Amino acid sequence: MHVIITGGAGFIGSNLAEKMLTMGYTVTIVDNFEPFYPKHIKLQNIAAFYKHPNLYFKEIDILNVADLYTQLTHTYDAIIHLAAKAGVRASIQNPVGFQEINVKGTQNLLEFAKFKQINQFIFASSSSVYGINDKFPWCEEDAVLHPISPYASTKVSCELLGHVYSHLYRIRFIALRFFTVYGPKQRPDLAIHAFSKKIIQQQPIQLFGNGSTERDYTYVSDIVDGILASLHYQKSWYEVINLGNCHTVSLSTMLATLENTLCQKAIVEYLPEQPGDVPKTFANIQKAQQLLNYQPKVAFEEGIQLFKNWLLQTTTA
Numbered sequence: 024m025h026v027i028i029t030g031g032a033g034f035i036g037s038n039l040a041e042k043m044l045t046m047g048y049t050v051t052i053v054d055n056f057e058p059f060y061p062k063h064i065k066l067q068n069i070a071a072f073y074k075h076p077n078l079y080f081k082e083i084d085i086l087n088v089a090d091l092y093t094q095l096t097h098t099y100d101a102i103i104h105l106a107a108k109a110g111v112r113a114s115i116q117n118p119v120g121f122q123e124i125n126v127k128g129t130q131n132l133l134e135f136a137k138f139k140q141i142n143q144f145i146f147a148s149s150s151s152v153y154g155i156n157d158k159f160p161w162c163e164e165d166a167v168l169h170p171i172s173p174y175a176s177t178k179v180s181c182e183l184l185g186h187v188y189s190h191l192y193r194i195r196f197i198a199l200r201f202f203t204v205y206g207p208k209q210r211p212d213l214a215i216h217a218f219s220k221k222i223i224q225q226q227p228i229q230l231f232g233n234g235s236t237e238r239d240y241t242y243v244s245d246i247v248d249g250i251l252a253s254l255h256y257q258k259s260w261y262e263v264i265n266l267g268n269c270h271t272v273s274l275s276t277m278l279a280t281l282e283n284t285l286c287q288k289a290i291v292e293y294l295p296e297q298p299g300d301v302p303k304t305f306a307n308i309q310k311a312q313q314l315l316n317y318q319p320k321v322a323f324e325e326g327i328q329l330f331k332n333w334l335l336q337t338t339t340a
């Protein structure tokens with residue numbers, strides 16, 4: 024199978040590409056090294072497999088339609104679309120940029136899939152689509168009409184766009200709603216990575232709220248397994264599926280786990296809660312279990328230990 028992974032130099036995409044290459048897939052990565060975080064980190068993400076004979080790397084912006092059509096000339100079996108501007112807070116600073124890359128970029132790729140007759144399209148959606156929803160755990164059937172950040176609204180829009188293409192053109196569209204992903208190569212802006220570095224360097228960390236907010240943290244290899252299962256799902260033309268861990272961890276517990284694992288205390292600066300952040304995320308994963316045989320395997324403490332091993336390796340390398 025030859026699969027396009029957009030955003031394949033990023034956190035989730037590079038973990039996915041590496042695993043797929045070891046499994047015998049041919050992979051084309053499409054990534055433009057968008058400068059939200061530095062290019063050298065993304066180059067490091069793909070360094071271990073960049074020269075793999077079954078890897079094609081294309082430095083393409085998904086907004087550049089001409090490049091998509093002229094540079095992606097093979098026959099492809101599926102697109103795993105992970106490229107996006109990510110981050111709730113960043114989206115409040117730059118809502119138009121988020122709309123442009125996330126929504127228009129996704130539509131460009133759906134058009135490309137239509138043109139090239141690629142009929143399996145996996146889309147990276149997000150738990151943020153649930154917005155404020157007090158009914159836990161969150162189910163795919165819950166309404167997603169009240170997102171509270173531009174980022175979340177772009178993900179809802181893309182899920183809707185996907186339905187159009189699945190209905191009109193029989194492109195199977197599977198939106199996977201990822202719940203706070205962590206693990207090796209995690210984006211440097213995300214809390215676990217940012218906090219860990221600051222704890223090690225004994226710099227103050229900024230903690231928004233009183234520590235009671237909760238997240239359903241999902242280890243990246245579990246997300247990768249869910250994506251791979253969705254690649255072979257063929258029972259319907261359109262699905263929206265949660266990929267979470269089905270356990271919540273409070274911000275205070277997350278911080279205490281980091282302190283224990285890193286054997287150092289954090290210096291904490293408490294700040295007010297941030298607009299756009301939801302108080303809690305919690306995935307119902309029954310649908311993923313039924314349709315994808317998805318079963319998260321890495322518990323939070325174990326995942327943090329694995330993350331620490333990676334972080335220490337990369338910072339001392």
Ligand SMILES: NC(=O)c1ccc[n+]([C@@H]2O[C@H](COP(=O)([O-])OP(=O)(O)OC[C@H]3O[C@@H](n4cnc5c(N)ncnc54)[C@H](O)[C@@H]3O)[C@@H](O)[C@H]2O)c1
Pocket residue numbers: 029030031032033034035036053054055056057058059065083084085086104105106107108109110124128147148149150200201202203204205210
């Ligand atoms: N990390 C999480 O916790 C999480 C949670 C929910 C959803 N998601 C979604 O999963 C996907 C991957 O997230 P990630 O954490 O790996 O982010 P990431 O920023 O590490 O990876 C995204 C990649 O997309 C690339 N990209 C951005 N704009 C592009 C463009 N115009 N053209 C080509 N490439 C472009 C970037 O250069 C980057 O390498 C995103 O769609 C994100 O919204 C992530």
